[in-house]
Amino acid sequence: SQQGEEDPQALSIQEGENATMNCSYKTSINNLQWYRQNSGRGLVHLILIRSNEREKHSGRLRVTLDTSKKSSSLLITASRAADTASYFCATDSGTASKLTFGTGTRLQVTL
Amino acid sequence: DAGITQSPRHKVTETGTPVTLRCHQTENHRYMYWYRQDPGHGLRLIHYSYGVKDTDKGEVSDGYSVSRSKTEDFLLTLESATSSQTSVYFCAISNGQPQANTFGSGTRLTVV
Numbered sequence: 638s639q640q641g642e643e644d645p646q647a648l649s650i651q652e653g654e655n656a657t658m659n660c661s662y663k664t665s666i667n668n669l670q671w672y673r674q675n676s677g678r679g680l681v682h683l684i685l686i687r688s689n690e691r692e693k694h695s696g697r698l699r700v701t702l703d704t705s706k707k708s709s710s711l712l713i714t715a716s717r718a719a720d721t722a723s724y725f726c727a728t729d730s731g732t733a734s735k736l737t738f739g740t741g742t743r744l745q746v747t748l
Numbered sequence: 749d750a751g752i753t754q755s756p757r758h759k760v761t762e763t764g765t766p767v768t769l770r771c772h773q774t775e776n777h778r779y780m781y782w783y784r785q786d787p788g789h790g791l792r793l794i795h796y797s798y799g800v801k802d803t804d805k806g807e808v809s810d811g812y813s814v815s816r817s818k819t820e821d822f823l824l825t826l827e828s829a830t831s832s833q834t835s836v837y838f839c840a841i842s843n844g845q846p847q848a849n850t851f852g853s854g855t856r857l858t859v860v
Binding site: 680682725727734735737738740 | 783789793796838846847852853
């Protein structure tokens with residue numbers, strides 16, 4: 638079963654705009670992670686936020702976590718065409734750093 | 749992807765044949781994982797390993813077995829491939845919490 642549900646499933650924006658993706662999950666977590674996947678490629682880790690953190694920044698990325706609502710959001714500011722990819726949230730809920738993934742958001746950034 | 753390689757990258761096989769996918773790491777990480785990715789499902793965990801000869805089942809383990817005889821290598825075997833096992837398979841590694849998984853480039857398996 639999927640732990641995370643992501644919203645929207647697809648997002649199309651113009652270069653320079655901000656992109657926001659949301660993730661909801663079902664169980665308590667140790668941490669939540671966001672990954673990017675370019676078409677036909679493997680997943681690349683973007684950012685990890687621990688359950689006791691509420692917000693985290695990395696370059697143009699901003700992640701928030703609300704454990705009371707079991708939700709997280711990823712904001713990409715000043716999007717570029719190179720940000721075009723699928724974005725996945727993943728939760729680490731137990732031992733051995735096993736991840737449960739959401740179904741992903743496909744982001745298209747046009748010039 | 750640095751430190752983790754999967755082989756083969758692509759494979760086409762017939763229903764009923766055995767198939768083994770290999771994951772090799774050079775990072776000396778304790779944990780290794782096999783995920784499969786299908787449209788509409790994201791990635792789902794098949795099996796994982798927490799040490800040499802220590803493995804456990806994930807969410808979608810039916811029809812798959814794994815082995816880890818040394819730290820560097822984690823093998824995924826489909827004993828008798830079925831069309832429902834057509835998928836993209838990803839290996840990942842981790843050194844424990846809190847740490848992200850590092851993913852391989854994937855193996856695209858088609859069962860005809």
